[in-house]
Amino acid sequence: MTLTEVVAGVLDVDPAEVTDESGPDDIPTWTSLRHLQLVVTLEEVYGLSFAFEEIRDVRSVGALRDVLRAKGTTAA
Amino acid sequence: MSTDLFALRTRWQAVTRRGPAPVLRIGLLASYTVDPLVPYLGLALHDAGLPATLTVGPFHQIVQQCLAEDGFPATVRPDVLLVAPRLEEAGAAGPAGAGWADELLAVAEAAVTAARRQGALLGYVLPAVPEARPCGAGDPMDAEGVTAAATAARERLRERLAADPGVLLVDAEEAVRAVGTRHAYHPALFRFAKIPYTEEVFAALGAATAGLLRRWYGAGCRALVLDGDTLTDPAPLLPALRELRAAGLRVAARAGADGWSTVADPELLPLLDGWVVDDRPPVAQLAEIAAELDLAPAHLVLLTTADPAAVTGPRDETTTDGGTTVTLGADPKAWGDELTAAGLTDRLPARRWTGGTRGESPAAGPAGLSLADFVSSLDVQVEYRPVTDAEVPQVAELVARAHDFALRPAPAAATLAGRTADLLAVRVRDRFGDYGTGGLVALTREPDRWTVDLFSLSCPVLGKGVEPAVLRELAHRAGTAGARELLVPWTDTGRNGSARRFLADLDLGTDPAVPVRAVRVDAAEPLGVAR
Incomplete structure (x- = not known):
């Protein structure tokens, strides 16, 4: 499952709307609660865990992708 | 697990976009952020033929919202008010859990009052035993420890609520047990959003709550339908089927035109109350079985080893026929245990209202509590x-x-x-x-x-x-x-x-x-x- 598919699924948006620049400011459903669900889902799907700081600081799809790649996830 | 729960949440989104008109209004009040329960409870009810709108009230304000004349229950006017407090938000445990018990009995009384005022069924979630235990492995040896205090408080609550005919009890401890404590908690969820449990726990809690509501509203399983196309050798199931029949469940079978040999199994045939073997789509066959057994489709449970969508076709989220599915694993030796564990004969106990046995004094107890009293306290x-x-x-x-x-x-x-x-x-x-x-x-x-x-x-x-x-x-x-x-x-x-x-x-x-x-x-x- 790709990062875009997870983001679109959790935030309930069309995958075509999801870009690396997408974040809470331009996806209305990206609330603080959905942000956590997004992180938890990524942990579940990719079998990894985010640090508190990473959860707090990632504010875009691109930033999520960077964190996932830094953890060795190639599917992102 | 992970992708399964993600798929459920995605399905719930589809249901809420295109779903059928709700037949139930459910209001949720918790001492924590209970929003993650919504997709699992909503979807389970939808699949059970009880589509619902679910509204979450302000968190950590159960008593205030229940006591206020314009509080959450009065605003939402739910058919079911689901209230979920945690011991961790109930102050000090007190001697033998008396502090916790008093706080949560006050919550219970406020919730019972609010539910009755709205003509709603109250679903009360018994709180799980807190995971934080100062003595750690020594807690079981401590008569004033967390487990002992929580158990005492939980039993006080059960004693007050279990016999109340307007109350259903769900147990958060059962959900945590089902998941296992290693997988039940995620520190970031609580730190950032006051969500105390993982998605797995909410999924278990949603399934348990929906199961009770199904039975309350008469939509529990009454007949089991074997999918003869996938269960070509029903022998491993026979002991469990006999037990289910003895418990009052009816048993039927469906199969395509080539499936007669399964249905005609000499040991299975005497257990069947009905069968359909023909070329029609399974959905039509199930409808005929329901009619033949004089049941609603919601009362049928299909037993299969295949993806349910492959048997009954893709789900149409705009409708819900209420039928559910038990999907067995690949190992026939485990089928009997899997079928028994599916809880098809779970039922609500016969209850006789006693009003509780402790007889809380109106002056000292929570029954007469007003909102002003509570806030002042x-x-x-x-x-x-x-x-x-x-x-x-x-x-x-x-x-x-x-x-x-x-x-x-x-x-x-x-x-x-x-x-x-x-x-x-x-x-x-x-x-x-x-x-x-x-x-x-x-x-x-x-x-x-x-x-x-x-x-x-x-x-x-x-x-x-x-x-x-x-x-x-x-x-x-x-x-x-x-x-x-x-x-x-x-x-x-x-x-x-x-x-x-x-x-x-x-x-x-x-x-x-x-x-x-x-x-x-x-x-x-x-x-x-x-x-």
Whole structure:
């Protein structure tokens, strides 16, 4: 499952709307609660865990992708 | 697990977009953020033929919302009020769990009262045993330990509620057990959003709650339909099928035109109350079986080893026939245990209302509690202190999250950093604990008038009387400084419902030192602009 598919699924948006620049400011459903669900889902799907700081600081799809790649996830 | 739960949540999104008209309204009140329960409970009810709208009320305000005449139950008017407190938010355990028991009995009485007032069924979630145990592995040896205190409190609650015919009891401890404690908690979820459990626990809790509601509304399993196309050798199932029949469940079978040999199995055939073997789609076959057994489709459970969609076709989320599926694994040796574990004969116990056996005294017990009594009993203490430059990121984060009680959209941290001299941090404590910095105020101080530019409170401190206490304190300070008015301009952000309701009908309890005037403005001026 790709990062875009997870983001679109959790935030309930069309995958075509999801870009690396997408974040809470331009996806209305990206609330603080959905942000956590997004992180938890990524942990579940990719079998990894985010640090508190990473959860707090990632504010875009691109930033999520960077964190996932830094953890060795190639599917992102 | 992970992708399965993700798939369920995605399906729930599809259901809410295109789903059928709801037949149930469910209101959820919890001492924590219970929103993650919604997709699992909603989907399980949808699949059971009980499509529902689910609305989550303000968190950590169960008693206040239940006691207030215009509280959440009165506003939502639910068919089912689901109330979920946790022991961790119930203050000190007290001797033999008496402190916890008293607090949660007060919650229970308030919830029972609110549910009866609305003609609703009350679903009460018995709290799980807290995971934080000071003695750790030594807790089982401590008669005053967490497990002992929690068990005593839970039994007091069960004793009060179990026999009440208007109450269903769900057990959060069972959900945690089902998942296992290693997978039941995620520290970040609680730290950032006060979500105490993982998605797995909410999924288990949703399934259990939906199962009870199905039975309450008469939509429990009455007949099991074997999928003869996939269960070509039913022999491993026969002992479990005999037990289910003995427990009152009816058994039928469906198969395609080539499946007669399965249905005609000499050991299976005597157990069948009906069968359909032909070329029609399975959905039509199930409808015929339901009619033949004089049951509704919601009463049937299909037993298969295949993806349910492959048997009955893709789900049409605009309708719900109510039938559910038990999918068995690949190993036939495990089928019997899997079928037994599916809980198809679970039922609600016969209950005779006794009113509880402890007979709480109206004077000492929670039954006569009013909202004012409850808020007064919280012993809320509010303190104010200046904000330093170093604290700005922390208070900015608080303001960014305080959607429900805010005067305006949250300003950027940089804006707050430029006004630290105008900021007051609000710290809140009550008998349940210390909430730390629970609010922020920004003031413009002019000789004749003080203006509240920012007044944000986090959810955990709402509903305790903090809102009027802060404005009374600001009015006092304004009066002491010689001002003659405290102005509170606010705008509708679309999410600040608590602030909107509070300010639209401002009641500070006692007369403030100077008049306090709340003024609704169409669009709040950016914070930092001089008035």
